[in-house]
Amino acid sequence: MIRIDNIVAGYTPEVDILKGISLHVDRAEIVTLLGPNGCGKSTLLKTIAGVLLPRSGTVTLEGQDRSQMPVHRKIRHCSLGFVPQTENVFANLTVRENMQVGGHYLPPDACQRRMDQLCDLYPVLGRKIEARAASLSGGERQILALARALMPSPSLLLLDEPSAGLSPKVLQEVFAAIVEVRDKERVSILMVEQNAMEAMRMSDRAYILSMGTVALTGTTRKLLHDPQVRELYMGGRAA
């Protein structure tokens, strides 16, 4: 589905933030990127999305080399959805208008059909369809951001900290929304998360980054029982 090989990337010519990262996400898998602040998780998502282009290495989407393709073209032509960490909805637009923005490449009738489908999947959006995004709760906004990215029916969704700023209960609702779209539409999901334990419980595999490289990877079942992982990334909590 997506494979990245030996990616090197950075914001200035002198400094590499990503120092040769490789990973893959299979169809309908949920894969989480974990690691300490500043290790490069968001930079990696941005590089896969094409917000930042890699200096070297390859980003292969559905078998095609898309390493140098910018984000707007990946969204339009390569079935990619990207939900950044901040500013992921238009606060002054309604729920309907936000979803229409997500579906702006679709013909109007297809856009309406997709909106109806997503309102069936996430009924809260249907109930608040004419409400301004600014008036939604944090969890509802996050679900709207998800739905906006899902409008073109992407096969790969990149999520940057979908639980940021949410209470534990709301976090569970947002994670349930992510699992639901994976199950119903077989979307592949790569997400960055700070809530390591909760994210691992809902993911199939994880990559733990350290200073721009992959320090550890494996199934979450295996990682959750690794004492070193629990100590370093989950405050020593038991799985």
Ligand SMILES: Nc1ncnc2c1ncn2[C@@H]1O[C@H](COP(=O)(O)OP(=O)(O)OP(=O)(O)O)[C@@H](O)[C@H]1O
């Ligand atoms: N736009 C930018 N310009 C220059 N440097 C940046 C920019 N964005 C991030 N960085 C730097 O890149 C490094 C990695 O940042 P990144 O946001 O990818 O880390 P992260 O693992 O996602 O961190 P966090 O968990 O705190 O969100 C940091 O040293 C950061 O200061």
